[in-house]
Amino acid sequence: MRKARLVAALIAVLLLVVSAGCLREEPQEQANQRGFDLEDGTYTAQTEPDSHNWYAKNDITITDGKITEVDYREINAETEEVKGPDYQYQKAVDAQETLEKDLLEKQDPDEVDAIAGATQTWERFKSTAKEALRMAD
Numbered sequence: 001m002r003k004a005r006l007v008a009a010l011i012a013v014l015l016l017v018v019s020a021g022c023l024r025e026e027p028q029e030q031a032n033q034r035g036f037d038l039e040d041g042t043y044t045a046q047t048e049p050d051s052h053n054w055y056a057k058n059d060i061t062i063t064d065g066k067i068t069e070v071d072y073r074e075i076n077a078e079t080e081e082v083k084g085p086d087y088q089y090q091k092a093v094d095a096q097e098t099l100e101k102d103l104l105e106k107q108d109p110d111e112v113d114a115i116a117g118a119t120q121t122w123e124r125f126k127s128t129a130k131e132a133l134r135m136a137d
Contacts, residue, residue, distance in 0.1 A: 024037050038062045039135040042069075045082065045131035048123055049077040056121075058128035060103075067107050070100040072125055091117040099125045 039062065046057040054074050061069035073096065074083045083093050095118035102112045110128035114122045 043092040043132040043135040045128040056124035
């Protein structure tokens with residue numbers, strides 16, 4: 001009987017610890033805990049062109065220490081054409097808006113979810129978002 005109570009108590013403590021770790025914080029609180037101290041302004045980061053001559057450009061606006069606008073696009077270095085409705089691989093285009101919304105919600109590039117079929121776009125997005133936030137920090 002005594003062992004059963006001890007086991008029950010240990011299980012209760014374990015469940016309490018696990019459930020406390022699963023609680024989600026508000027995005028701004030997460031940003032503050034991750035050490036971001038963002039200055040207001042708009043910050044731009046971009047990648048070098050890839051082997052197909054496309055590069056990523058990300059403008060991130062900070063207001064009151066929080067990410068309030070994200071404008072991500074992939075651009076052809078030769079023509080300055082932006083990937084849009086005419087681009088042959090539509091998943092990459094569709095992913096851009098989803099990534100922007102995810103960053104606005106989560107306030108942390110490391111928390112932005114990958115998108116199946118648009119991995120390269122996701123990687124470029126995260127890279128440029130992190131760089132822009134480094135500039136704002």
